[in-house]
Amino acid sequence: MEDQFFTLREVELNNNCPECYSREGLQLTFKQRFIENSLYKAITKETAHSLFCKVCETPIFPVRWTDDIDSVFEYQQRASAPKPTSLKLKPLAWVLLIILVMLLLLGLLFFLGIFNQVQL
Incomplete structure (x- = not known):
């Protein structure tokens, strides 16, 4: 650079x-x-x-x-x-940051067992 x-x-x-x-x-x-x-x-x-x-x-x-x-x-x-x-x-960084936060939240919810309790 x-x-x-x-x-x-x-x-x-x-x-x-x-x-x-x-x-x-x-x-x-x-x-x-x-x-x-x-x-x-x-x-x-x-x-x-x-x-x-x-x-x-x-x-x-x-x-x-x-x-x-x-x-x-x-x-x-x-x-x-x-x-x-x-x-x-820049916008690309914001998109990647939002995706990372969403993945962390999904991982946390899965780890806590929230998805196991939901009956579909």
Whole structure:
């Protein structure tokens, strides 16, 4: 299963790009991971970030960040709080859950001898 992320926040920075030294075009993106399959969709606590220069079309990795970019990043990270974790069941999961509960009830009734007492 590949990682799936949704965008929490995109911020345009006015700092100089460490690659092309342009003052425009730096974009900081915060993303949060979610898991989706046929039974449920869940938002996790895991977050990711990326810094990209639109002028030179280069991803800027944290090793190349200047102190100014680092301080702006820390501020923006505090400002963009992740969404709370959640779990949403899909219709297939609800159907399977109802079938499981019904089977457990039937098993319990059979074990207690309710079906033996019924005269047809």
